[in-house]
Amino acid sequence: MTLISILVPAYNEEATVRDCHRRISAVLATLPDLEAEIIFTDNHSTDCTFALLTRIAAEDPRVRVYRFSRNVGYQNSVMYAYKVARGECAIQLDCDLQDPPELIPRMLELWQQDHQVVYGVRRRLPDGPVVAALRRGFYAIIDRISPDDLPRNAGEFRLTDRRLLEQIRLREDRSPYMRGMISAMGFSQVGLEYDRAPRMAGTSKFPLRAMMSLAVDGMVNHSLVPLRLASTTSILVGLLTFLVLLGYLIGKLILGQEWPPGFATLVILLLMSITLNAMFLGIVGEYVGRIFLQTKNINAPIVQATLNVPAPANQAVIPDQTVMQAAE
Incomplete structure (x- = not known):
């Protein structure tokens, strides 16, 4: 029989996990x-959440649970799930049930038609008009600036073939x-359109700050446009400053113009230069920060406890006693 993997990241989802x-x-x-x-x-x-997952895993041997020693962020949590998936394909959906599991058979049909990725396209969002507009605007921007073909209005609800897993x-x-x-x-x-449902219970783990952070990750990870924008703008501002200086020298030395003291001009140029330097150093810093995280191997998930997962022969995962007492 063909094995498929269902991937469900969870964080404080006691109201929805069952x-x-x-x-x-x-x-x-x-x-x-x-x-x-x-x-x-x-x-x-x-x-x-973990206590409920403990009971669910005891009732259903198909359930495998990995609890991390700390919060490593949504994307790192999802990536770990993809790495441990054993199925011929993996289907990711959120625990809040905004992405309906009932679409899984349709995704499998498209997969069996030799599509290696089937991603959900959000036809309608339950968010307010401002948040929905920000989401769609982000998808449009990253699609335009990235050399990769990133589908618009596609979230985390997707099926992924074993070859990509x-x-x-790696x-x-x-x-x-x-x-x-x-x-x-x-x-x-291939995309599969659906209407995203409102969260059935609990609170969203993606406030505006988290969505902005995800947007920065998406732009920095898949485009050099911010760096090129910084370089191009710096060149243009430098050229404009040179032209202003040249015009000032021609007027003063050749045309004999009597200019007022240049305090205001110097202040404007200095402030413009400082502002540009700060802004573009911030852009460069985003890239340097990711290099730092990569080289130091920061945010690597550490598994604190597992359920229904055989421990490696040379390593035993020792569950946290506080967590296990809560589970009991």
Whole structure:
């Protein structure tokens, strides 16, 4: 039987994790010709999420759980799940059930038609008009500035073939942008439109600050345009400054113009120069910061506890006692 992997990142999802498992199981019951594993990555939840996952794993041997020793961020959590997936394909969906598991059979149909990636295209968003406009604007901008073919309005709900999973296992990216990484790998990729549902319970783990951080990761990881913009603007401003200086010298030395003291001009030029330097040093700093994270191997997930996962022969994962007591 063909094995498929269902990947579900979770962080403080005690209100939804039971319903998420129930709906995934109901969908899998309609696919008797397939074998499945359900991988939950617990991003060091501080509520009862891990305790509930412990009970779910005891009831369902298909469930595998990885709890991290600290919160490593959504993208790192997802990347780890892709690396440990054993299936011929992996389907990622969020634990809040905004991405309906009931679309899994349709994704599998498209996969069986020899598409290596099937990504969900958000036809309608439950967000307010401002947030929805920001999302769509970001997708449009990153698609234009990136040399990769990044689909617009596509989120994290996707199916990925085994061939791409093997490539992901080779990557050691400490600030990954998974939807861009997978899109850039090529192969046959097709979109599946759907209406994103509102969160059924709990609170969103992606406030505006987190979305802005993800937007910066996407732009920096998949485009050199910010650096080129910094270089081009610096050249243009330098040329403009040179022309102003040249005009001043011609007027003063050749035409005999009597100019007022140049204090205001100097202040304007100095402020413009300082502003540009600060702005573009910030852009360069974003790239340098990612090089630092990569070389120091910061944000690498450390597994604190596992459920239904055989420990390696030479290494035993020691669960945190506080967490296990909560689970009991």
